[in-house]
Amino acid sequence: MAKKYSLDLYKHNDFIKMVQVKKQMSFQQQRIFDTMLSTVQEMKKTGDFIDLVSEGELRMDLDVFKEQMLRGSKIKKINRKELEDALEAMVDIKFKYTIKEGNQDKIGTFVIFQKAEIDFNTGEVSVIFGKEFRTENLLPTSNYTALSLEFLNTFSSQYARLLYQYFKMLIGKNYNKPFRTDIVLEIDFIKSLFGINEIEHKMYTKNTSVLLKNTIEPAVKQINEFSDLIVSYDKLKRGRKIYSLAFEFKPKPEYIKPxxxxxxxxxxxxxxxxxxxxxxxxxxxxxxxxxxxxxxxxxxxxxxxxxxxxxxxxxxxxxxxxxxxxxxxxxxxxxxxxxxxxxxxxxxxxSQSEVLTLNNKDRYLYVIDQSINKKVNVIFQEVNILENGVHCDVVVKREDGEIKNIKNYYTIEKLMEALQDKPLLDEVVLEAKIL
DNA sequence: GCGTTACTCATTGTCGTTCG
DNA sequence: CGAACGACAATGAGTAACGC
Incomplete structure (x- = not known):
């Protein structure tokens, strides 16, 4: 597996770390966590962000924070109660861990945010990180992709949130030049992406089809319905066993247009x-x-x-x-x-044909009329350049008004030389024949 | 603002089917 | 035969909409 995804892994590692933290959150906690990240991103974008993270404290602008809370959500206004709940949800976020390496065998839990406070006088949201929490785990998001809260908050499935962010990370910031638009993920990898483990989700570990039906299927459905991406996937089987999913994900056409x-x-x-x-x-x-x-x-x-x-x-x-x-x-x-x-x-x-047709309409060509075996002047009507881009078919009008074709005789260059503003009389310029 | 209702999601489980 | 799949049901948790 390491070999297969080596191309992306350095980028993914950060993301997976994040997801493992996220998966331990409730749906609301995920939302508030993402809101916080996007507030930081938004403030970085406008240059208002002062990096205090190294000191274990983060200050955010309350207005930006509220703005981010509202994005994509059905709620129209944030009141005091909602802010209270948000702070509570934030402080409740914990991270459980297991270490089993060599002699070490530990389990543990720590809080991510020790304190979250809103000062209405200064208009600041301040967050103090728990001692154990390494802030570099929190902020890599800003490096791989801008969070799309707009769409994230329309998802009611937590797996849709995770999967969507994963795809967005692979696509990158530029819709027109996606970093990647497909990837094959092993089932084990998907489980780790979704934070699914044997203890907490027995059925998902035992029965892959249930895992797909209850996590991937609704997630893909919601992403297709609400977001800016179109996602499809194929099941790859070994015998009867589904061992991988091949995903394809693209920005919807209306988002590539700009x-x-x-x-x-x-x-x-x-x-x-x-x-x-x-x-x-x-x-x-x-x-x-x-x-x-x-x-x-x-x-x-x-x-x-x-x-x-x-x-x-x-x-x-x-x-x-x-x-x-x-x-x-x-x-x-x-x-x-x-x-x-x-x-x-x-x-x-x-097109080139249209330009040449319009530019030269009603000019004269001197050709051989095979029906009477005489040289005559005909009036240029239309040119259609052939697929090779060199030769062309020409439509001309005889004096009696009859429309004739000269197929695949002239090159564009020769045609331009042959066209005259006035009828020619005796000189033979070229021997194009009309039938 | 509060309580009720209807709905969706997450998870586990059962059971019949299919294919190696 | 048996492992894996897939359809379906049950249950609890969470959420949105509604009326008061």
Missing amino acids: KEEEIPPTNTTSPLFIPEFKKFRDFRDWVVESYRNKEVIIGPNNYLYNTAIKITSLGYLHNVVSCKDLDPDSAQNLWAWMYEHQDRIGKINL
Whole structure:
């Protein structure tokens, strides 16, 4: 087992230590314990936390503490009675231990918090640790992951709390780049994770299926229902014996989004309706006003198909790919082009095929018409780039209005060379054939 | 704020089934 | 055959919602 999980163990050790402490707590005690940890984390985040832990005392801000108590909980307000209960629950937390190493054979218990006090005048929650309790066991949480009280407090199953925190630790802080999204856990490991032992939970040690049904199953159900994770698992069997569970856990899609979410609002929330302008001046003023700090067009004439242009806060055109403002001449040309192609404004999610089609519509191609075996001019309608990204199919219109296809003949590069603004007469540029 | 009620969770246990 | 599984029930503890 040590071999199998060696990758994670250094991180897990801290966590397991924590869990073993936690498993001895009642549900309420777990809640208050987590509240305390997240208060510390929250204060560290805002820089308000003064590290007094080495002296065996911890001071927390009462408002932050209350805020954390409320997170994810159904209660709307914390009153004095609830604070009293919380303090009582805290001081009641004990840790039982057994040592059996070499000559040593001891059992014992110690309190984790000797004293917990709220001073309403200074607005402080102060906690004094029991002498035996090593504070480094308490605080590693801040190193592996931020507690998600929001979700933790929606769970009514204590195993859901433990399992969820375990997965969160493996995923890490970044939803988009999870540290891990799957793990195989041996049943013995799960028992230690949940703090299940032979003396206190006979049936869970005797009968694995009962263990799974009563602990893992409801925990996974609650995590899937209430939290930001989706969890599934497979039972791995040796013969009939379940020896391990293979878990898969991923952030729910709606929580991975933030990156994508940032782009659409800046790009597509632009005015949906684009008025037609008869005067260039009006057009330009409207575009600058509507698209300030936003991308306005993609792949305009003479630019690469994926080059997006945006309007800077000062109203200048700015090439997003090269990160440069356009020089005055280019800007003037592009403004003129945009005025001609007003339907392109705001469409910034176009594919290469769409950009080339829109940019070249109604230009001319000079080809051989096989049906009459003559060279003719046809009008470019549409291009579809093939999967290889090099060749393309082209849709053209004959003079009589009939639509024809040129399949897989042109490369994109050759097509661009072949397209002309005016009909050609005698020169043969290329020998593309239409049937 | 208090007591009642309904519900969920945690744990143990029984019993029949299945598969090695 | 027997070990392990799985369905189901019983029980106590804890919690939330409700009405007074």
